[in-house]
Amino acid sequence: MSAHGPLAGVTAIEFAGLGPAPFTGMMLADQGARVIRIDRPTKKTTTSTQRDGDVLSRGRESIGLDLQRPEAVDVALRLIERADILSEGFRPDEMESLGLGPDICLKRRPSLVYGRVTGWGQTGPLANAAGHDINYIALTGALHAVGRPGEPPVPTAGMIGDFGGGGMLLAFGILCALHAAKSTGKGQVVDTSICDGSALLASLLYGWRGIGAWHAQAGTNTGDGGAPFFSAYECADGGYVSVGAIEPQFYAQLRKLCGLNDPDFEHQWDERRWPLLKRKLAEVFRTRTRAEWCALLEGTDACFAPVLGFEEAPTHPHNVARGTFARVNGVTQPAPAPKFGGTPAAPCKPVIAAGAHTCTILSDIGLGNNEISLLLKSGAAWSKTNAQQ
Secondary structure: OOOOOOOOOOEEEEEOOOOHHHHHHHHHHHOOOEEEEEEOOOOOOOOHHHHHOOHHHEOOEEEEEOOOOHHHHHHHHHHHOOOOEEEEOOOOOHHHHOOOOHHHHHHHOOOOEEEEEEOOOOOOOOOOOOOOHHHHHHHHOOOOOOOOOOOOOOOOOOHHHHHHHHHHHHHHHHHHHHHHHHHHOOOEEEEEEHHHHHHHHOHHHHHHHHOOOOOOOOOOOOOOOOOOOEEEEEOOOOOEEEEEOOOHHHHHHHHHHHOOOOHHHHOOOOHHHHHHHHHHHHHHHOOOOHHHHHHHHOOOOOOEEEOOOOOOHHHOHHHHHHOOEEEEOOEEEEOOOOOOOOOOOOOOOOEOOOOOOHHHHHHHOOOOHHHHHHHHHHOOEEOOOOOOO
């Protein structure tokens, strides 16, 4: 694959997994890194449509290896010797059990950045316990902050934990360690915990809580929907809109454009009035359709935006102008971000079948045709031609 972007020239080895680790690999590949994903054999049949929908796997090269076989582990180590980055998202000690732990890999490649992401981290009393996004954000307070008074907290579909606190933090950690390695020649392990990362994302709220500016009860604060001027409202047609008019000048604009002349609206920061003001504002927004509110408020300083579904967001004029989304092989998906003025990323790349580059990659590390044939015949390596599709 041709490389474009600020990470062109960087090589990463990714051990295929779920959730945050693939998100990290996608981010690195989006910005020009050569990401070689090691895929293990699977009995699961994957159609081309299912592959195209696996957006987190876009932009990779893929080699199929059965890491239960010593010959495959040797191939993995030969790949690692030539890499800048290794990333994996398995439970603690799984890589060590395969003979691919940090000690071995850093000995083979002293400048290697060895990126690891788990739910609880590599250490601590919960390190070896199973869990998912909802559990990790629950332990940090982040889940508690998402909800309405008297109702259970609302899961956030992986965005706070797996992808924000996990995958994106791992990408940040890897690039920090890569910068250090360029200066010192020494690699290191990046121990990323989704739990730690979720706590980090809640830094602002912990600060506010520390000075008494954030209530313990979710849904009663300025930034969590408790304030009438920072919430979402239903429109006459069943659609929803959002308002975030916190600053006085923006709140004044909202009042002016919406005709909020009721004297109660003059008391923006009287929290005792917030429930009443929310009810009154809800009544106002139910008087017009979402499109009518967009025509009146969108693009003004009232801090307004329609609440769009996944089918609508890619067609919004702002997102179209920014190139926020791309369509690849019939699948609409977020485009690479952020945007770089001097080293822009290449257009959004497709998802390639697991094992699609096995023979090419084996050849790249110096194996001859006979050696490649033996690996394929033994099952230590596999390619898309003999993998189940």
